[in-house]
Each structure stands twice: as structure tokens, then as C-alpha cells.
Amino acid sequence: MKESPILRLLDRFERQFTRRGIDYRAMRAILRIKLLMDSRRMPTLMANASGSARKRREESNLQFGSLLLYALTGFMLVPIILLGNHVLFQFSLVWGVIMFIVMTAMIADFSSVLLDVRDRAILDIKPVDRRTIGAAKSIHVLWYLLTITLSVGLPPLIAGTAKYGAAFPFLFIPGLLLSDMLGIAVTALVYLLVLRLFDGDKLKDLINYIQIAMTIAVVLGYQLIARSFDLVQLQFTLKAQWWEILVPPFWYAAPLGWMYADSGGLYIRILALLGVFVPLLAVALYIRLLPAFEHYLQKLSQEGAGAGRSGGRILGVIAHLCCGMQQEKAFFLFAYRNMSRERGFKLKVYPIMAYSMVLPFIFMFQALRGGTWSDIxxxxxxxxxxxxxxxxxVVAMLRYTDKPKAAWLYEAVPLQSRGLIYKGIFKAMLIRIMLPAFVSMAVLMIVLxxxxxxxxxxxxxxxxxxxTLISSRMMGRALPFAEKYANINPAGGWxxxxxxxxxLGLAGAHLICVLLVPYGSWISLALLLAVNLLYWKYAFGGGLSWEDRENEMSISG
Structure with missing residues (x-):
């Protein structure tokens, strides 16, 4: 097997590792296996591959293919650099995009690496100390992020060098390294705090929510960048505000603005210094706490006592109110609890829901620039x-699960039609996933x-x-929670x-009714209520019989 270049590079520093009490040979062996497993793992960026394309990628290096896609993303940053001379503004956007892509990749793919405890069963019975295991994991993480960062950053690096000269790489490349160090250290320190406070299954759920929160925070942080500049007579001017020192893309754009735009004021110098010292301090703290981090990772192997029965009575009342038949109620409860407990489902669905909730308010607050609330x-x-x-x-994700073997349940249930299954499943989706998000938005809209x-x-x-019902028809009604996430098929993109x-048509019809018809809001409400009662009553009446199940499964698979 051809060895990774990082291993050959590390061989030159064997003495340095040995002097720090690290068993280099053991560390190298661990790292070699981790890198081999990386080459066989399907990255999130390519998780939607299917069919013959998936087989071709399995025959090649999956990670290399994902890096090409990251490089294509980096090419989109080239026009931002080449067009215009607003250095601080342009590179704040560039760094915002780079850090967004890298942090998103880290949350999606790298958290499973940082929090992986599966190798404990092998390493704990071997004469390998925690320092060596921690060093192998840290180098693995750093190499993973560096490959992604360099893939995204290479096109901007080439464009910036062509425009600003040979000195540009000496400012840009250290920024890439420092931003990676900051991302690793901050993520690890946040997880360490969580590991210290929680145990078992509750900890895994909380980490799931933290990954989602970090995704949302990265998206919102990127939105803050453009709002820090005013366009005055086609000139971008930075409005110095205290909270901008908390936005890392400014830190790494500051040296470039200092060098190429003569923006050498005290404010720019403070931002540039933060970009150097904060990552170094964070990494130093991470290294100091690394043994504690490895110790607390043992909690991930612990199984909690499971979800309690608190709230079960309330859920039963909700199911009774929403479902007419006992079998429909049973599948409602099954789907509701599955969506509440399955971490893979939540990690894939919740960020989509969160972004769809945040986007309207971004538009609204953008419209407020230069106006007042009275204008809304x-x-x-x-x-x-x-x-x-x-x-x-969300409807498309309902068919996937971490444990598809449990789909034997559908064989055991004595139903003549699957209409009751779908009816219970989609009602559970609306109550468990959509309703809390909608109520949150509705409260904010009423307040505003x-x-x-x-x-x-x-x-x-x-x-x-x-x-939801129309989506379920168009996306295909395969059996819920019956397929592996690896089988996700993007064929339904159109x-x-x-x-x-x-x-958009539904929204437009509603808006026209409100604008042109007296009491249009109430008329729309009454019409939609009537359509819902009829649609939900008859939408599942023609469900497939069990004899047709084999054919549909072969099509959906």
C-alpha cells in the first residue's frame, strides 16, 4: 500500500517526538491505520453519490474526489480577489467563506474522528500511553483539516499572488494554518467542557445539538461580515465596532489590509495580533488539557439508562387527538420516538430546519438597514x-436510519394497506419536527x-x-426508517x-388573496382548512397492498 505523504514527512521529525515522551513507532502505526480508513470513508460532501458513480468512487480514493470538489469551491473566490481594490472587505469575505467551508466540513466529518472511541477496545490492551494516542489523533485531525483548507485556499492563493506579488503567500498561508489551529482548539475545548459535565447517551445527544448550533453560528457569523461595511459612493468603509474583534475572518484579513491598503491604524493592528495570539493560546490550552480530554472520552462508551417515560402520557394524548385508528396511532408513536432518539436523523435534518428558520429574519433585518421598524x-x-x-x-430523510435491520417490523404488522403507516409517519413529522420550528417563528413574527x-x-x-402530503407523493413513499444513510440518492433533485x-405558487396565491380580496386572510384560512380535511382523509386511502411492497422496495432501493 502506498503510504500517505504525511507519514514520510513525520519520519524526519522522529527525534522531536521521542524527546517529548511519545512512542513514535506506535504513533505512526496508529496514524497509518487512521489514514487508511479515511481513504475508504464516504465524505459528507460526496454522501449523495449513488449507483455506478458510487462504485467508481469506491474503486478510487474517495477523499481525493472530495478535495477536488473543495477546490472547485475555492475557484468561486477568485473573482472576489481580482475585481476591485477594497482589500479589507474582499479578504474578509474570502476568509469568511474559507472558514465557513472548513468549519462545516469539520463539524460534518471530523467530529466523528475527534470523538471516536472505537479504537479503545484495541489500544487499551496494548502498551500505548495516552500521550501517544493523543498525538496520533491530533496529527490526524490537523492533516485532515489542512488538506481541506489547502484545497479551498489554493485558487485564492494563486489569484492573490498574481495580483499582489510574491509577498502575498507569506501572509496568506500562515493565515490558513492559524485558522485551522483555531478551529481544532475551539472545537475540542467546547467538547471537553461537555464531556466534563455529562455522561453516556445524554452526552451524545448534547454533542449532536452542539454540532447543529456550531453550524448555525458559522452561518450567522458569515452574515456579520458584509454587515460591517457601508457602501458609500462605491467605496467600502469599515465601521469599527467592538463586536468585530470577535469575528475571526477580520483577524486574517487585517494583515492583508495593513500590507496592501495602508490600513495600519491601531484597530487593524489589534485584529492582526488577535489572529496570531488567540490560535496559539487556544492550541496551548488544548495540548495542556489533552490528557483530560482523552480521559473524558471514555464516557462516550457508557450507555445511559435510556429515555425516561416522562412526557409519555402527554404524547399519548397528542397521538389520540391526531390519529383516528389504533394502528395509525401506533405508527405515529413509533415515528415520533424514532425521530426524537436517532442522532443521525437529527444531525441531517435539524441544520436544514435551523437554516430555513434563520433565513427569513436575515432578509428582514437586511431590509431594515437605513430604515425603522415603522417601515416594516x-x-x-x-x-x-x-x-x-x-x-x-425532511420527507426524503424519513426513509433512512442508522439501523435498517429493524425494518422487519413492517413484515410483522398485520396491515392490508400501508396508508396507515404513512399517515401516522407524516403526522408525527409535522408534530415533532415542523411544529416546534413553526411556533418559534410564529412567536417572533407576532412580536415583530x-x-x-x-x-x-x-x-x-x-x-x-x-x-407535506404533496412532497410525500413526489419524493416517493418508501418504507420509513428502512434504508441506510449510505444509500441516500440525489436523483430526486429535479x-x-x-x-x-x-x-412559491402557494405563497403567491395566499398573498394575492390577502391583497385583492376583502378579509383575504380569513378566507385563505377557511379554504386551506377545508382542503386539509379532505386531503388528509383521502390521500392515503389508495395505499399499496402488501403484495405490491416488493416491487416498490426494488424501485426505491
Whole structure:
């Protein structure tokens, strides 16, 4: 097997590792196996590959293919660098995109590496100390992030060197390294705090939520960059504000602005110094706490006592109110609890939901620039339709699970039609996934726009219920929680586009009714309520018989 170049590079520093009490030969062997497993793992960026394309990628190096895709993303940053001379503004955007991509990749793929405890069963019975294991993991992580960062950063590096000269790489490359160090250290320190406070299954759930929160924070942090500049007579001017020192992309754009735009004020110097000293201090703290981090990772091997029965009675009441038949109620409860407990499902669905909730308010606050709250019309409530754009993705994800072997359940249930299964599943999805997100948005909309938007909000929710049924038909009604995540198929991309066009049509019809018809909000609400009652009553009446199940499974698989 051809060895990774990082191993050959590390061989030159064997003495340095040995002097620090690290068993270099053991560390190298561990790292070699980790890198080999990386080459066989399907990266999140390519997780939607399927069919013959998937087989071709399995025959080649999957990681190399994902790096090419990251490099293509980096090419989109080249025009930002080449067009214009607003150095601080341009490179703040560039660094924002680079850090967004790297942090997203780290959260999606790298957390499983940082928090991996599966090798404990082998290493704990071998004469390998924690320092050696920690060094192997740290180098593995750093190499993983460096390959992604260099792939994204190479096109901007070439463009910047062509525009600004040979000195550019000496400012840009250290920024790439320092941003990676900061990302590793901050992520590890946050996880260390969580590991210290929680145990077992509760810890795994909390880490899942932290990954989602970090994804949202990275997206919002990127939005802050553009809002720190004013466009005045086609000139971008930085508005120095205290909170900008908390946004890392400014730190790494500051040396470039200092060098190429003569922005050498005290404020720019402080930002540049933060970009150097904060990552170094964070890494030093991480190294000091590394033994404690490895110790607390043992908690991930502990199994909690499981979810309690608190709230079970309330859930039973909800199921009784939502479901007419006992079998439908049983599948409602099954789906509701599965969506609550399955971490893989939550990690894939919750970020989509969170982004669809945040996007309307980004548009709203962007419109407020230069205006006041009095300028905001109640028609802004129609931005709530953006949240429904997540419905097709959530519906598509309902068929996947971490434990597909449990699908034997469908063989054991004596049903003549699967209509009751789908009816219970989609009702559970609306109550468990969509309703909490919608209520959160509705409360904010009422606070911002007033109570008069309540009828429109209810009408939007009813539109979402209809949209869910239409999405379920177009995306295909395969058995829920019956396929592995590795089988995710992007073939329905055009269907998603059609569904988004349909959603725009629903929003447009609602808006026209409100603007042109007296009491349009209440009329829309009444019509949508009637359509929902009829659609939910008859949408699943023609469910497939069990004799047709084999054919549908072969098509959906």
C-alpha cells in the first residue's frame, strides 16, 4: 500500500517526538491505520453519490474526489480577489467563506474522528500511553483539516499572488494554518467542557445539538461580515465596532489590509495580533488539557439508562387527538420516538430546519438597514413560507436510519394497506419536527409584526400540511426508517426544484388573496382548512397492498 505523504514527512521529525515522551513507532502505526480508513470513508460532501458513480468512487480514493470538489469551491473566490481594490472587505469575505467551508466540513466529518472511541477496545490492551494516542489523533485531525483548507485556499492563493506579488503567500498561508489551529482548539475545548459535565447517551445527544448550533453560528457569523461595511459612493468603509474583534475572518484579513491598503491604524493592528495570539493560546490550552480530554472520552462508551417515560402520557394524548385508528396511532408513536432518539436523523435534518428558520429574519433585518421598524409591513409574515422549503428534505430523510435491520417490523404488522403507516409517519413529522420550528417563528413574527398576522400564520401552517402530503407523493413513499444513510440518492433533485416552485405558487396565491380580496386572510384560512380535511382523509386511502411492497422496495432501493 502506498503510504500517505504525511507519514514520510513525520519520519524526519522522529527525534522531536521521542524527546517529548511519545512512542513514535506506535504513533505512526496508529496514524497509518487512521489514514487508511479515511481513504475508504464516504465524505459528507460526496454522501449523495449513488449507483455506478458510487462504485467508481469506491474503486478510487474517495477523499481525493472530495478535495477536488473543495477546490472547485475555492475557484468561486477568485473573482472576489481580482475585481476591485477594497482589500479589507474582499479578504474578509474570502476568509469568511474559507472558514465557513472548513468549519462545516469539520463539524460534518471530523467530529466523528475527534470523538471516536472505537479504537479503545484495541489500544487499551496494548502498551500505548495516552500521550501517544493523543498525538496520533491530533496529527490526524490537523492533516485532515489542512488538506481541506489547502484545497479551498489554493485558487485564492494563486489569484492573490498574481495580483499582489510574491509577498502575498507569506501572509496568506500562515493565515490558513492559524485558522485551522483555531478551529481544532475551539472545537475540542467546547467538547471537553461537555464531556466534563455529562455522561453516556445524554452526552451524545448534547454533542449532536452542539454540532447543529456550531453550524448555525458559522452561518450567522458569515452574515456579520458584509454587515460591517457601508457602501458609500462605491467605496467600502469599515465601521469599527467592538463586536468585530470577535469575528475571526477580520483577524486574517487585517494583515492583508495593513500590507496592501495602508490600513495600519491601531484597530487593524489589534485584529492582526488577535489572529496570531488567540490560535496559539487556544492550541496551548488544548495540548495542556489533552490528557483530560482523552480521559473524558471514555464516557462516550457508557450507555445511559435510556429515555425516561416522562412526557409519555402527554404524547399519548397528542397521538389520540391526531390519529383516528389504533394502528395509525401506533405508527405515529413509533415515528415520533424514532425521530426524537436517532442522532443521525437529527444531525441531517435539524441544520436544514435551523437554516430555513434563520433565513427569513436575515432578509428582514437586511431590509431594515437605513430604515425603522415603522417601515416594516405585516406582509413580511409571508417570509415564513421559507421555513416550509425544508419540508421536501425532511420527507426524503424519513426513509433512512442508522439501523435498517429493524425494518422487519413492517413484515410483522398485520396491515392490508400501508396508508396507515404513512399517515401516522407524516403526522408525527409535522408534530415533532415542523411544529416546534413553526411556533418559534410564529412567536417572533407576532412580536415583530403584531397580533394581526395570526390568521396568516395559521394559513401558512395549513399550507405546510398540504405541502407535506404533496412532497410525500413526489419524493416517493418508501418504507420509513428502512434504508441506510449510505444509500441516500440525489436523483430526486429535479423533484425538489418543482416542489420549491410549487411552494412559491402557494405563497403567491395566499398573498394575492390577502391583497385583492376583502378579509383575504380569513378566507385563505377557511379554504386551506377545508382542503386539509379532505386531503388528509383521502390521500392515503389508495395505499399499496402488501403484495405490491416488493416491487416498490426494488424501485426505491
Amino acid at each position: 409591513s405585516s406582509l413580511w409574515v409571508f417570509l415564513t413560507y421559507f421555513m416550509l422549503s425544508a419540508v421536501p428534505n 409584526l403584531g397580533l394581526n398576522v395570526l390568521p396568516d400564520l395559521i394559513a401558512i401552517w395549513l399550507s405546510g400540511c398540504i405541502y 423533484k425538489t426544484l418543482l416542489l420549491l416552485i410549487l411552494l
